[in-house]
Amino acid sequence: MKKPIVVLAQSLVLAAFFAMPSFADDEEALKKDLTAVIALHGLPCGEVIAAKVLAENDYAASCKDGNKYRVYLNAAGRVVVEKQK
């Protein structure tokens, strides 16, 4: 393999390696944010263990206790938490 290609490949691997923790951090921050929001609405959850982006400022959250919620920002600027079946 030519040297430039090897260097490029190594760079990509390094970039991916350093980028992954960042994604993981974002994911954790989102889960924590959603956990707090659900709790602030007085709904049972425990802890958000998975979050899926549905749209901008619109998420589906799965809780440790099995509950699922849709958390989104409505047009009036209010955060709405809807229980999902």
Next chain:
Amino acid sequence: MHVGYAAVLLLLLTASAGCARGTPDTSASEPQIVAVQPGTPPPASEPAAPPTPATKPAAPPTPQPERAAPPAPRAGTPGTQAASKGATPVAKPPAAAAPLDLKALEEELKETKAIGFFTKITLKNQVDDLLDKFREYHQGKAKLTMTDLRRSYDLLIMKVLSLLQDEDQKLAADIASSREAIWRLLADPTSFATLEV
């Protein structure tokens, strides 16, 4: 839809009350100001009086929060026994020395990484709801008493502190130390009206 962090002032009650609202009823609160001002001492000089069980404001023009007269600490009262040992009966307002810097709090809240975007918006929603209750109370329309408002206020502050205390202790401490000053601002119809302008 875009709700910027600038709009998320937790107890940036000032900004929230002043900007996000623009309620048409501000004129309705003006007579209150006139009615209350003469008999009410300046809010800055008032000590943090705990709310007494409230009687609902009877008529819209003259709702009065239950902080009639600032209780002057007296020598001999249980709470001032330590102070009464000395010869100087100087009344020091408890924790009133720290001035309320809402701007600084606003900046800290905007910058904090301890809570996420959704949490900030949710808290702002709850702050706005509480401000609505205060507004109704000061206009004499509320079914709530001042005690109810105090309970709601304390609960909200507790939520905020719970969310902040582990990861942003400085901000939590700042909010905790401003707690009574913010309460006085909200509970006093005159100072509350200035927030709405």
